[in-house]
Amino acid sequence: MPIDLGFVARIAPTLAQGLATTLALAIPAIVLAALWGVPVVIGLMARARPVSVLTATYVEVVRNTPVLVQMFFIFFGSGVVGYPLSGFTAALLALVLQNGAYIAEIYRGGIRSVTHRQAEAGLALGLTPRRAFRIIVLPQAFRKVIPSLSNQGVLMIKDTSLAATISVAELTFQARLLADRTAAVFEIFFTLALFYLALTAVFAGAMRLLELRARIA
Amino acid sequence: MDPLVVSLPLLARGAATTAYLSAAAIVVSTALGVFFALIQLYGGLLFRTLIEAYLYVVRGVPLLVLLFAMYYALPYAGVQIDSVTGGILVISAYFGAFMTEVFRGAVLSVSTGQWDAGRAIGLTTPRILADVVLKQALRVAGPPFINTCIMVVKGTSLVSIIGLADLTYVGKAIVERTLAPFEIFGAVAFLYLVLCFLLSQLGKRLETRLSYVN
Numbered sequence: 307m308p309i310d311l312g313f314v315a316r317i318a319p320t321l322a323q324g325l326a327t328t329l330a331l332a333i334p335a336i337v338l339a340a341l342w343g344v345p346v347v348i349g350l351m352a353r354a355r356p357v358s359v360l361t362a363t364y365v366e367v368v369r370n371t372p373v374l375v376q377m378f379f380i381f382f383g384s385g386v387v388g389y390p391l392s393g394f395t396a397a398l399l400a401l402v403l404q405n406g407a408y409i410a411e412i413y414r415g416g417i418r419s420v421t422h423r424q425a426e427a428g429l430a431l432g433l434t435p436r437r438a439f440r441i442i443v444l445p446q447a448f449r450k451v452i453p454s455l456s457n458q459g460v461l462m463i464k465d466t467s468l469a470a471t472i473s474v475a476e477l478t479f480q481a482r483l484l485a486d487r488t489a490a491v492f493e494i495f496f497t498l499a500l501f502y503l504a505l506t507a508v509f510a511g512a513m514r515l516l517e518l519r520a521r522i523a
Numbered sequence: 524m525d526p527l528v529v530s531l532p533l534l535a536r537g538a539a540t541t542a543y544l545s546a547a548a549i550v551v552s553t554a555l556g557v558f559f560a561l562i563q564l565y566g567g568l569l570f571r572t573l574i575e576a577y578l579y580v581v582r583g584v585p586l587l588v589l590l591f592a593m594y595y596a597l598p599y600a601g602v603q604i605d606s607v608t609g610g611i612l613v614i615s616a617y618f619g620a621f622m623t624e625v626f627r628g629a630v631l632s633v634s635t636g637q638w639d640a641g642r643a644i645g646l647t648t649p650r651i652l653a654d655v656v657l658k659q660a661l662r663v664a665g666p667p668f669i670n671t672c673i674m675v676v677k678g679t680s681l682v683s684i685i686g687l688a689d690l691t692y693v694g695k696a697i698v699e700r701t702l703a704p705f706e707i708f709g710a711v712a713f714l715y716l717v718l719c720f721l722l723s724q725l726g727k728r729l730e731t732r733l734s735y736v737n
Contacts, residue, residue: 371712492599
C-alpha cells in the first residue's frame with residue numbers, strides 16, 4: 307500500500323505535540339528511575355535482614371506485575387483516597403517504581419562484577435572500606451552498567467506509550483485520535499513508528515557515546 | 524457484599540484468558556526466536572539482513588503501537604482476523620525478537636571447540652548443531668528464557684487496551700463499576716504474581732531436568 311506523504315506532512319505537527327509530552331514523561335522517568343535505583347540497591351545489599359527482605363519483596367512484586375496494572379492502581383487508587391493524581395503523574399510514578407527495581411538489579415550486577423580483589427587492593431593501600439568502594443569499585447561498576455541502563459531506558463521510552471490509556475496526550479494517544487478521525491491508518495502508524503524509532507535511536511546513540519567516554523584507554 | 528468477593532469469579536476468568544494468551548504467545552515466540560536465531564547465525568546475507576531489520580523495528584517501537592497498528596490497519600488492508608489471534612500473533616512477533624537474542628546469545632556461548640570436536644568424530648553439521656551445540660545452548664538459555672516468558676505474561680496485559688477480556692481488562696471494568704481500585708487491582712496484581720511465580724518454578728524444574736542431560 308502506497309504511503310501518502312502529503313498526509314504524513316499534515317499529521318506530523320500533531321504527532322510532534324505528542325512527542326513533546328512523550329519526552330516530558332520519558333526524560334524525568336529515566337532520570338528518576340536511575341536515581342531511585344540507588345536506595346533500592348542499597349536496600350537489596352543491606353546487611354540488616356529485614357531491610358534486604360523487604361526491598362527484595364518490593365523488587366519481586368513490581369517485576370512480576372505489568373506496569374499497566376501499576377499505572378491503573380496508582381491512577382484510580384489516588385482518586386479514591388482523595389488525592390487524585392493526574393494521568394501524567396501516575397504514569398511517571400509507575401514507570402519509576404517499576405524500572406527503578408530493574409535498574410537496582412542492574413546496579414547490583416555491576417557492583418558484583420567488580421572483583422573483590424579490587425576493593426582489597428584499596429584496603430591494602432590504607433583506604434577506608436567506604437572510600438575503597440567509592441573510588442575503586444563504583445567507577446568500574448558504573449562503566450559496566452551503561453549498556454544495560456541503555457537497554458532499560460529504551461524499554462522505558464517504549465513503555466511511556468502506556469500512559470495513553472490514562473489519557474496522557476503523548477505520541478500514541480495523539481496517533482490514536484488521528485486514527486479515529488481519519489481513515490489513513492497506515493500513514494499514521496507508519497509515522498508513529500518512525501517517531502519512536504528515532505527517539506530510541508537518539509537515546510541509544512547518546513548512551514553509546516557515554517559508554518565510549520567512560521571507557522579507559 | 525465485599526466487591527472483591529463478588530468479582531472473584533470474573534477475575535478468575537480473566538486470569539484464565541491471560542494464562543491462555545501467555546501460553547500461546549510463549550510457544551509461538553519461542554519457535555520464532557529459535558528459528559530466527561539460527562537464521563541469523565547460519566543464514567545467508569539476505570535473510571540475516573531481514574532478521575536484523577525486524578529486530579531493529581521491534582527494539583524501537585512499543586508493543587502497544589504494534590497492537591494498535593494491527594487493530595486499526597489490518598481491517599483496511601482487507602485482512603479479517605479476530606483480535607485474540609491477532610493479539611497472540613503481534614505479541615509473539617514482538618517477544619520473538621527478545622527470544623531471538625536469548626537463543627542467539629546461548630548458541631554463541633557454546634565454544635567453537637565443540638564444533639571441532641563434533642567434526643573430529645565425524646558428525647555432520649546438522650547433527651553437531653542439534654546434538655552437541657543446541658543441547659548445551661538450551662541450558663545456558665534457561666534463566667534469560669524464563670525472564671522473557673515473564674515479560675510475555677506482563678506484555679499480554681496490553682491486549683486489554685484493544686478490548687480483549689484478559690485479567691487487566693476485567694480488573695479495570697470491575698473498578699469502573701465498584702470504585703474499589705485497591706482491592707481489585709491488588710487482586711489483579713496478585714494473580715499476575717501467581718502466574719509469573721508458577722512460570723519461574725516451572726523454569727527451575729526444567730533447568731534441573733536439562734542439567735542432567737549431560
